[in-house]
């Protein structure tokens with residue numbers, strides 16, 4: 471069984487792609503009192519207690535200075551439309567509402583909220599970095615509710631992209647797991663190895679290459695475990711488990727500063743003693759490590 475219910479893979483909205491080509495789609499949705507708008511500023515959105523995504527009626531946000539057009543995220547089971555808007559500054563929020571990043575609250579939100587936040591952050595980031603035609607350099611126009619940019623000079627259409635990245639637990643013949651750390655990370659933080667898929671490369675080869683480059687360990691068989699978007703700014707993390715063919719570690723000292731093997735007993739002991747800090751629950755890295763471990767790993771070592 472593959473990894474289920476990854477924090478950022480829980481989207482519930484129907485993307486309703488067929489509606490994107492509707493003439494005046496955004497205007498129609500803005501005139502519908504049921505429509506809800508999510509606001510974003512520098513990768514953050516407003517979160518109320520529980521936590522829940524704070525959503526606004528369209529007429530309550532019409533006066534805000536925006537940094538993007540409205541983007542169409544989809545519709546819920548009752549046909550209600552959802553829009554995202556990037557704003558130049560944070561509007562006043564009701565009591566108990568604060569602004570938070572997806573990394574901070576992505577694992578805590580309900581399924582609909584997590585899906586809206588993940589999709590909107592990814593889409594807004596793509597538009598921010600892709601304002602001009604990659605073919606002829608002319609400034610492009612947003613069409614189709616934000617799902618296409620059209621070049622007025624050469625008529626080329628540009629679609630929002632996501633960058634495939636592989637991320638993997640590497641497991642030795644003795645069932646120990648290989649984790650590594652970057653020099654810039656907080657002390658004692660170790661995680662799975664990861665890296666971008668290169669043009670012309672299969673996912674399996676990307677897993678083998680990244681592990682070999684970063685740790686010197688050779689990987690044979692590669693098994694797919696699950697995926698989740700990671701819009702910081704535009705990755706799709708594809709999770710794998712790789713079977714190690716060798717155990718000697720030679721870190722590259724560029725991307726990875728240190729890497730080690732852990733048995734389950736060693737991992738549990740090191741977490742309890744504060745010598746090992748795993749990545750947070752919002753990451754697929756954490757879920758891949760738990761997948762190998764065989765159970766959820768509590769954040770608080772005292773809970774063990």
Ligand SMILES: [Zn+2]
Nearest residue numbers: 603606621624
């Ligand atoms: Zn062009």
